[in-house]
Amino acid sequence: MTSSLKRKEESHLLNGGVKQSTWSKAFNSNAVWEEKDEFLDVIYWLRQIIAVILGVIWGVAPLKGFLGIAIFCIINAGVLYVYFSSFQQIDEEEYGGTWELTKEGFMTSFALFLVVWIIFYTALHFD
Secondary structure, three states, rough: OOHHHHHHHHHHOOOOOOOOOOOHOOOOOOOOOOOOHHHHHHHHHHHHHHHHHHHHEEEHHOOOOOHHHHHHOOOOOHHHHHHHHHHOOHHHHHHHHHHHHHHHHHHHHHHHHHHHHHHHHHHHHHH
């Protein structure tokens, strides 16, 4: 808890008291997140971006079936886990544990992935 407070104070001094935008903090390693919901929003939207990108790739590829779904789940969960544990180095317990962060926005991104995948696959590979 003290290290988190110390990081907040150091960040405030480095920025000259200026508040950083959410997206600049998202791409800044070891950023300080004053609000819990702000970081959860970043996790949610990064997941949606990954879903769209992978949906397009899977549709163009043309990847089919359970293998495509399984690979999406592994990549989606893996990338976000590496993001919040290694890149941001946040204390997972402040956000309800690793599992809570890993499943944040997952079902929405899965649905978006399926829609994009189906649209691109159907558009490119059916006459």
